[in-house]
Amino acid sequence: MTPAQACYCYILKCSDGTFYTGWTTDPERRIKRHNAGQASRYTRSRRPVRLVFLEPQSDRLGAMRRERVIKNMTRARKSRLIEELREANAHQKGKRKSKWQGASAGRQLNR
Numbered sequence: 001m002t003p004a005q006a007c008y009c010y011i012l013k014c015s016d017g018t019f020y021t022g023w024t025t026d027p028e029r030r031i032k033r034h035n036a037g038q039a040s041r042y043t044r045s046r047r048p049v050r051l052v053f054l055e056p057q058s059d060r061l062g063a064m065r066r067e068r069v070i071k072n073m074t075r076a077r078k079s080r081l082i083e084e085l086r087e088a089n090a091h092q093k094g095k096r097k098s099k100w101q102g103a104s105a106g107r108q109l110n111r
Helices: 027-035 060-071 075-100
Strands: 007-013 019-024 050-057
Touching: 007 027, 007 060, 007 075, 019 027, 019 060, 019 075, 027 050, 050 060, 050 075
Parallel strands: none
Antiparallel strands: 007 019, 007 050
């Protein structure tokens, strides 16, 4: 991994309603691996999973630290964190839509 490679912390919602938190350098590839049953034992029996939170981090260490913080949150706090991101994305999408006449607000999370 090169020092400039982007890292992300993510939360997946599993088919049984539970959350799984991890970090990656390639979110799309990682989610595909989770849904193929090749990424973690926890998600293997809880497929399909959906990405509900994706947060860029400055480096691998930052992503690992953020993962640990999120894993230590209660389910209620994780739910609030996910909702805050959705609201921020909706707000940003609305701002860009009016300014850029319908241009995409960037990567959207699956709901």
